[in-house]
Amino acid sequence: MRALLPTTATLPLFDVAASRRIEARALVHSPDLMERAGLAVAKLALATRRGDGPVWVACGPGNNGGDGRVAARRLAEAGVPVHIGNEAPTHPSLAIDALLGLGLNRAPTAAMLATFAALQACGAPILAVDLPSGLLADTGQPAGARAVRADHTLTLLTLKPGLFTGEGRTHCGRIWFDDLGIAPDEPATADLLGPSPAPARSPTSHKGSHGQVVVVGGAPGMQGAARLAARAALASGAGRVYAELLGVADDEPADPGRPELMRGRATVLPQAVGVVGCGAGARIADALPHLLKALPRLVIDADALNAIAAEPALHGLLRARPVGSTVLTPHPLEAARLLGRDTAALQADRLGAARELADRLACTVVLKGSGSVIASPRERPALCASGGPALATAGSGDVLAGWLGGLWAQQPDASAHAIACAGVDTHARAGEVPGVLRAGDLVERLAGHA
């Protein structure tokens, strides 16, 4: 058993169907899985209980409840007072949520919701078995009005996507993992990203070795977005970074605070990676047909995504681009517009929505938000569990777009999917700070990672 985050390597995720297949095969030669599960829960309970009061174990009707009962027995054997039932004992030292796990298949009943509320109000830390009750393992969304908000979640046998995206992170608390001694024997449903190395720099390299980026955006009043993207591309180590600023006279500097940045035009930089849309306003719609046809690698963000959502003719141009040459970086509202649905419906299945959008537009899609999803046609999707609320700040998306463009400029042979996986995770880790982070400071933190 181990605490999972921050990840130190890429890890496999398995959805409910895959977890059930792995479990069924494992049970043939290891029929004692529930004993192992209950023992792991009891051990973590001993480490996380607060005080000497009884451990309350709330058990549901299926095997999740079975794990809870085994844990209760093990705790009692260790001399710990234990209370099994749907109502809290007096002054519990820990509450174990063993109500619903992988078998959750409908909105919780009123009685179940009442037990959730009692768990939440009992005053003890909550340890969820496998996943917080009421949370769907595939999507990270509550199946009904509420799901348990745990302080710790010990997930068993496999890691499930819903722990890491959507509402998963808010409900799981600290995530622990015990594989019960079983190695997964089928391909993962998705990858949970680990850290990525910075692009290699040869001792004999020069600025021409590290590629070019052109940021197209910065309409009147919105130059900051394009400048943040350009600064992030520069911080990544890109050799030359140009800004095509739609709202700034040609003889003005690209960024008075960053003299390394140059003015430039995408039309005369045919080898540059285009980072398109940051603060671009509506005018980007006119430039997009040319950019989509001319630039070999594109990261498309913000207003350019909205322009594509509004103009179906641009979808055809996107689909006509070579495989692996385009990254879209929508936040949920932008992705919802691109798919023609509302944000709540999109958030209900982030992994599914990102895959659908990637297939529809033949692009790599980075669906931003808690547990960013990276999906590409014919690639296994990835989830990013790094990052935190400090990234919920104006400009952090512009920084991501520029950072991806800068990484790609230095690694022209890398696929859009590989660049997105590497860049999203590094950007998220750089944003792991307590409190508030300004996007400009995020760029400086990223420069430390490059």
Ligand SMILES: NC(=O)C1=CN([C@@H]2O[C@H](COP(=O)(O)OP(=O)(O)OC[C@H]3O[C@@H](n4cnc5c(N)ncnc54)[C@H](O)[C@@H]3O)[C@@H](O)[C@H]2O)[C@@H](O)CC1
């Ligand atoms: N079988 C084994 O040996 C192992 C089982 N494991 C545990 O088993 C769990 C899966 O067990 P199950 O498949 O029995 O599923 P669960 O125990 O998660 O739930 C299934 C039961 O809950 C009911 N239910 C579903 N949704 C409900 C709702 N909204 N309100 C009220 N009742 C609801 C179902 O009718 C069924 O009776 C895993 O999450 C894990 O905790 C793991 O420990 C691995 C080993």
